[in-house]
Amino acid sequence: MSTPAPLLVVGDALLDHDVCGRAERLAPDAPVPVVSGARRVSRPGGAALAACLAAADGRPVTLVTGLGEDDSSTCLTRLLADRVRLIRLPLTGPLSSKTRVLAGSRPLLRLDDGDGRAVGPTDEARRAVTEAGAVLVSDYGRGTADALREALAEASAHRPVVWDPHPRGEAPVRGVRLATPSAAEARGFAGRFATAPEPGGGTALQCAARDAGTLVRRWGAASVAVTLGGRGALLSHGETPLLLPSPVTAEGDACGAGDRFAAAAAGLLADGELTETAVRAAVHAATRYVSEGGVRSLTWEDTAREPAGGAEPVDGALGTAARVRAAGGTVVAAGGCFDLLHAGHVALLEAARRAGDCLVVCVNSDASVRRRKGPGRPLVELADRVRVLRALECVDAVAVFDEDTPERLLGELRPHIWAKGGDYALTRLPETPLVESWGGQVVLFPYLDGRSTTGLARRAASGPRPSGRPR
Incomplete structure (x- = not known):
């Protein structure tokens, strides 16, 4: 990283x-606005x-x-x-x-x-x-x-x-x-x-x-x-x-x-x-x-900060979520490895952003991806995955977690909505009780069939079909 x-x-x-x-009114002695409160x-x-x-x-x-x-x-x-x-x-x-x-x-x-x-x-x-x-x-x-x-x-x-x-x-x-x-x-x-x-x-x-x-x-x-x-x-x-x-x-x-x-x-x-x-x-x-x-x-009253460093400091995402929450807005979070960002990822993130007023993406560190996906992953290192995610207009902030699951980070962000793909429709997510504990909600969004990092990597390794069109 x-x-x-x-x-x-x-x-x-x-x-x-x-x-x-x-x-809300003009001064009685001159045509100038009166600023109150x-x-x-x-x-x-x-x-x-x-x-x-x-x-x-x-x-x-x-x-x-x-x-x-x-x-x-x-x-x-x-x-x-x-x-x-x-x-x-x-x-x-x-x-x-x-x-x-x-x-x-x-x-x-x-x-x-x-x-x-x-x-x-x-x-x-x-x-x-x-x-x-x-x-x-x-x-x-x-x-x-x-x-x-x-x-x-x-x-x-x-x-x-x-x-x-x-x-x-x-x-x-x-x-x-x-x-x-x-x-x-x-x-x-x-x-x-x-x-x-x-x-x-x-x-x-x-x-x-x-x-x-x-x-x-x-x-x-x-x-x-x-x-x-x-x-x-x-x-x-x-x-x-x-x-x-x-x-x-x-x-x-x-x-x-x-x-x-x-x-x-x-x-x-x-x-x-x-x-x-x-x-x-x-x-x-x-x-x-x-x-x-x-x-x-921007907030200047509290100057306590984490040491600078890392591809995407968590306190930046926390600050984004805090500002939106303080303004009465809805904080949406989504998570994943986002290794080889594809159309399915983008569709999910765009739909999630439309559900609220900011979108924070929680992304697995390289070590976390390796433990979950095996020694050949990630295909794209963390710094590049974060940079690509931040380039998406629908993404307001990115935060990295090193554990296998994002519960600790979610507990700090406390989003109103935790967005997941529709392929989890029949699955009881382990983070659901945590999100519901502060009144949050897990929401599923439609998933584009046939899009996956594993599938993309497999097709890339096997080369094009004889017709010249991708598999």
């Missing part, structure tokens, strides 16, 4: 506050949010950022405790923070405070960049990337560097593996290089492609992925671009979606994936992030 590679995040951390309430939530923002999202993927993360002794810096340091390793740069002035006032999920007002700026690299920070296997730079224009620009330029020549630029920041160092501006950011950066009026008109996609090509050439970047919101991302290496569309249309709070995209892409490049593969997976990750509620679906 492969362990996700460590990631170094360099950038400007922010402290974000959301004040959420109801707006407000609840205040503080959370990491900027590079700190990107670092936390990367850590939530199960990888060790180190964050290099400017922090001071002001109240906002102290609060952010507490929120980051046990999530990421911190390397602090000195900060002049208080840490930047922003406060959003929301009525339901609709922002009404934003307040920005703090003008702190990171100054001067430290030996520890320079050493962290030099030794990092991969780097994500989240440059909000508040000094961190500038302080380490020389070390980052050296790193980009030897290892994957992903640069997430923002309007107040500078251009990436030359040689970055991937830059990830939004369409508006790409337009702004490309406009800085215009010496004559550019050709007018064109669709949004044509403009994004033109801007991406300009930035690849002028920044000296290996590739630029322009994020297009709900449409996905446009990946350019300087020539004909590749459109990587979102798998579904996700509606919701998109705050932090760019950080989710950049963190996912950087993490996969750290793992050795190709740029196209990393960007495609990052589109899926950002889509899922928005559909699950964005930053408001």
